[in-house]
Amino acid sequence: MRTLAGTGTLIRFILRRDRFRLIVWIGAVVGLMASFAATSVDLFPTPESLQARASIMDSPIGVAFSGPRIGLDDYTYGAYLSNEYVGFLAVTLALMSVFLVVRNTRLEEQTGRSELVRANPVGRHAPATAALSVVVGAQILIGVLLALLLPGTGLDLSVEGSWLFSAAVVLVGIVFAALTLLIAEISSHSRTAVGYAATAVGAAYMIRALGDIEDSALSMVSPVGWAQATRPFVDDVWWPLLLFVVSGVIVTWASFVVATRRDFGEGLLASKPGPGEASPSLGRPLGLAWRLQRGLLVGWGVGMFVLAATYGGLVKEVETFAGENPFIEEALAAIGGGSLAESWASMLGFMMMALTASFVVQAILRLRAEEIAHRAEQVLATPVERWRWMGSHLLVAAGGTVVIALLAGFGFGLSAGSATGEWSWIGTMIGATMSHFPSVIFVAGFAVALFGLLPRLTYLAWVLITIVWIGWLGVIVGLPEWVSNLSPFGHEALVPANDLNLTSFGVLSAIAVVLVVAGFLGFQHRDIGTA
Amino acid sequence: MPEAILIKGLEKSYGTIKALNGLDLEVATGEVHGFLGPNGAGKTTTIRILLGLLQADSGSAQLLGGDPWEDAVGLHRRLAYVPGDVELWPNLTGGQAIDVLARLRGGVDEKRRDELLERFDLDPTKKARTYSKGNRQKVALVAALASDVELLLLDEPTAGLDPLMERVFQDYIFQAKTAGKTVFLSSHILAQVEKLCDRVSIIRLGEVVESGTLVEMRHLTRTTIEADTSRPATGLAGIPGVHDVVHDNSRVRFSVDGEHLDGALRELNQYGVRSLVSHPPTLEELMLRHYGDEVEPVEEVATA
Numbered sequence: 001m002r003t004l005a006g007t008g009t010l011i012r013f014i015l016r017r018d019r020f021r022l023i024v025w026i027g028a029v030v031g032l033m034a035s036f037a038a039t040s041v042d043l044f045p046t047p048e049s050l051q052a053r054a055s056i057m058d059s060p061i062g063v064a065f066s067g068p069r070i071g072l073d074d075y076t077y078g079a080y081l082s083n084e085y086v087g088f089l090a091v092t093l094a095l096m097s098v099f100l101v102v103r104n105t106r107l108e109e110q111t112g113r114s115e116l117v118r119a120n121p122v123g124r125h126a127p128a129t130a131a132l133s134v135v136v137g138a139q140i141l142i143g144v145l146l147a148l149l150l151p152g153t154g155l156d157l158s159v160e161g162s163w164l165f166s167a168a169v170v171l172v173g174i175v176f177a178a179l180t181l182l183i184a185e186i187s188s189h190s191r192t193a194v195g196y197a198a199t200a201v202g203a204a205y206m207i208r209a210l211g212d213i214e215d216s217a218l219s220m221v222s223p224v225g226w227a228q229a230t231r232p233f234v235d236d237v238w239w240p241l242l243l244f245v246v247s248g249v250i251v252t253w254a255s256f257v258v259a260t261r262r263d264f265g266e267g268l269l270a271s272k273p274g275p276g277e278a279s280p281s282l283g284r285p286l287g288l289a290w291r292l293q294r295g296l297l298v299g300w301g302v303g304m305f306v307l308a309a310t311y312g313g314l315v316k317e318v319e320t321f322a323g324e325n326p327f328i329e330e331a332l333a334a335i336g337g338g339s340l341a342e343s344w345a346s347m348l349g350f351m352m353m354a355l356t357a358s359f360v361v362q363a364i365l366r367l368r369a370e371e372i373a374h375r376a377e378q379v380l381a382t383p384v385e386r387w388r389w390m391g392s393h394l395l396v397a398a399g400g401t402v403v404i405a406l407l408a409g410f411g412f413g414l415s416a417g418s419a420t421g422e423w424s425w426i427g428t429m430i431g432a433t434m435s436h437f438p439s440v441i442f443v444a445g446f447a448v449a450l451f452g453l454l455p456r457l458t459y460l461a462w463v464l465i466t467i468v469w470i471g472w473l474g475v476i477v478g479l480p481e482w483v484s485n486l487s488p489f490g491h492e493a494l495v496p497a498n499d500l501n502l503t504s505f506g507v508l509s510a511i512a513v514v515l516v517v518a519g520f521l522g523f524q525h526r527d528i529g530t531a
Numbered sequence: 532m533p534e535a536i537l538i539k540g541l542e543k544s545y546g547t548i549k550a551l552n553g554l555d556l557e558v559a560t561g562e563v564h565g566f567l568g569p570n571g572a573g574k575t576t577t578i579r580i581l582l583g584l585l586q587a588d589s590g591s592a593q594l595l596g597g598d599p600w601e602d603a604v605g606l607h608r609r610l611a612y613v614p615g616d617v618e619l620w621p622n623l624t625g626g627q628a629i630d631v632l633a634r635l636r637g638g639v640d641e642k643r644r645d646e647l648l649e650r651f652d653l654d655p656t657k658k659a660r661t662y663s664k665g666n667r668q669k670v671a672l673v674a675a676l677a678s679d680v681e682l683l684l685l686d687e688p689t690a691g692l693d694p695l696m697e698r699v700f701q702d703y704i705f706q707a708k709t710a711g712k713t714v715f716l717s718s719h720i721l722a723q724v725e726k727l728c729d730r731v732s733i734i735r736l737g738e739v740v741e742s743g744t745l746v747e748m749r750h751l752t753r754t755t756i757e758a759d760t761s762r763p764a765t766g767l768a769g770i771p772g773v774h775d776v777v778h779d780n781s782r783v784r785f786s787v788d789g790e791h792l793d794g795a796l797r798e799l800n801q802y803g804v805r806s807l808v809s810h811p812p813t814l815e816e817l818m819l820r821h822y823g824d825e826v827e828p829v830e831e832v833a834t835a
Contacts, residue, residue, distance in 0.1 A: 273656035276626035283634025373618045381612040382635035528584040
């Protein structure tokens with residue numbers, strides 16, 4: 001056992017170093033699940049409203065976003081949790097494992113910190129074992145807390161079902177902890193490791209979604225599928241838990257074998273070499289800005305399109321959906337408009353543009369990130385004007401914003417059109433998203449002005465984004481008007497349910513332009529650097 | 532020809548911290564000038580002001596005859612810069628980063644770039660995030676040396692390089708000097724400055740405390756002499772300019788001011804010199820004269 005020497009000390013070290021991180025993860029997951037469970041009574045006050053929910057979950061889209069039609073015939077609260085929350089929780093816990101394991105294994109090795117540790121009497125497998133132990137321990141703690149809390153939520157949940165529900169989701173987290181350990185041994189960089197492991201989590205969810213839509217055995221290839229196969233609260237099937245135990249042991253063993261065969265600091269997969277020379281466009285500020293931002297932009301674009309298409313497909317179902325649920329019907333009615341479908345589209349248009357605003361802040365603050373990392377300094381020490389460097393990044397961010405906003409409108413419209421046969425949805429929805437464009441550039445202008453004038457306070461841009469989201473929630477749950485008026489979106493009409501407010505469109509756009517100009521002027525005259 | 536760098540009374544504060552405190556500096560065109568000082572003395576702040584990245588609070592700075600803040604872009608066409616802590620874009624390869632920096636500066640001489648890559652033994656196809664500190668520094672050096680510029684501003688450029696690469700670096704600095712380029716080299720590696728620089732400025736707490744050629748500076752300091760004599764050299768301590776006399780049987784060790792060297796040697800001769808070693812002051816000694824007051828005595832550590 002000499003290869004495990006020092007594991008205990010390292011476990012205490014990780015617990016000390018990650019104590020807040022662990023508490024936040026555990027608290028957030030348990031708290032979220034408990035609050036979801038507790039609010040289901042408000043969301044679905046009658047058996048009829050639950051049964052209406054079940055009818056939505058029978059459709060392919062419903063299945064893709066929930067589970068394999070568990071207990072739809074008799075949709076109790078237990079069946080609802082079993083069908084809709086096992087997959088969601090399993091993915092959350094799997095991602096928690098991915099981040100925590102990579103952070104404490106590959107990232108430590110990459111930064112050279114684990115070299116310091118390993119130079120002491122610490123066994124070869126000790127750091128990995130310690131990281132795995134902490135994550136598995138955290139998962140088990142989450143499971144126990146959930147199992148103890150669920151029966152007390154007043155949803156008539158059995159004790160056996162609660163333990164099975166908790167065990168199933170937590171075991172998905174544990175299997176992905178082992179898989180992430182293996183991936184972290186194979187790939188030589190933490191970013192790559194997180195990328196591969198998170199892709200594996202996404203793939204596991206997609207595989208079970210495809211399998212469940214077709215009702216095929218494909219679902220049983222995925223650990224998320226195994227968890228859903230336990231059907232807690234409905235059938236309470238325990239044997240799929242064996243699959244987790246067997247696969248967890250095999251994957252952990254494999255990661256130990258890889259660890260023995262590789263050199264310290266390296267992976268089994270070397271980082272892929274790239275071109276030794278830059279393409280001509282890279283040597284220009286705009287080309288460089290595009291290269292640095294394109295990953296972000298493509299990710300947001302694809303994500304936005306998928307999201308928009310998903311919600312757009314629901315315009316037809318929204319009437320039934322809301323008709324059975326007074327809470328949603330009330331919220332949609334408050335928005336106004338000729339039909340519930342229009343209200344739905346207005347609410348989603350707002351949401352997608354709030355997301356777009358989040359993108360633009362992220363893109364603009366890349367400027368600050370480049371500055372803090374001292375890369376801006378190197379570029380600005382060449383004959384590149386400050387305004388040109390800043391302008392190049394902003395141009396890419398602006399182009400990205402337009403594309404993402406169009407994809408949001410187009411994706412929603414396309415999907416709504418194919419569901420209803422009314423293709424006018426495409427134009428309507430592009431108009432709806434574009435009606436919020438002034439708010440998005442207002443947020444962008446705020447971020448630009450902060451970067452140019454008060455670079456140390458750029459985080460205030462995220463505060464504004466938070467205010468935007470609170471304003472959006474306000475539309476749904478009906479917060480007082482002054483709250484939503486804090487956000488630029490609060491001054492805009494909700495299109496297509498209402499007509500475009502030309503005054504606010506013009507005023508917000510004008511303020512945005514002033515803010516951008518102020519940001520440029522400020523940047524021209526300030527010191528570059530972190531101080 | 533005007534000075535490549537001319538700084539007078541430069542001041543810069545970050546909040547309450549004074550980074551530069553009336554700094555004066557002159558660098559002649561065509562010389563290799565060492566900018567020597569401990570960490571936190573203000574070397575990087577000076578260079579960033581010369582690059583127009585920071586604006587001085589007061590004082591004047593001229594670079595290649597222009598104002599570094601007002602004419603930043605025009606001046607940057609004529610210089611190349613290597614920062615002390617090179618950060619690269621993690622997703623670009625080293626070769627891409629070199630091309631980006633060199634092209635932004637106005638173009639890359641491909642033949643020269645390839646030669647530099649070979650001499651510095653750098654694989655340009657690796658992603659920058661996999662590079663060590665030394666390799667990131669090589670990227671910035673290759674990009675700077677591949678550009679045809681009048682002035683090289685180098686901020687501790689070899690901190691992460693091994694001795695072999697240090698030699699390659701020195702070759703290129705000599706080459707730049709032969710080509711008539713000005714090199715401004717900030718460093719705390721004394722041997723490097725001794726080997727490369729025509730003139731040196733020593734900076735301490737935001738001020739240049741001494742500037743000149745190494746020969747000039749040696750005048751201002753003491754030579755150390757160790758001798759073995761047939762009779763103990765008892766009379767040395769009374770000779771003007773002689774300091775720190777230490778006797779060890781027939782051996783004697785002392786230091787002497789430059790202008791009193793002659794008198795000290797005459798005195799020493801009277802005791803029958805059997806062997807004699809003298810060495811000029813190293814830069815360590817030059818530095819210690821200015822920073823000696825900061826050197827804390829090493830405390831005895833109790834053994835566990």
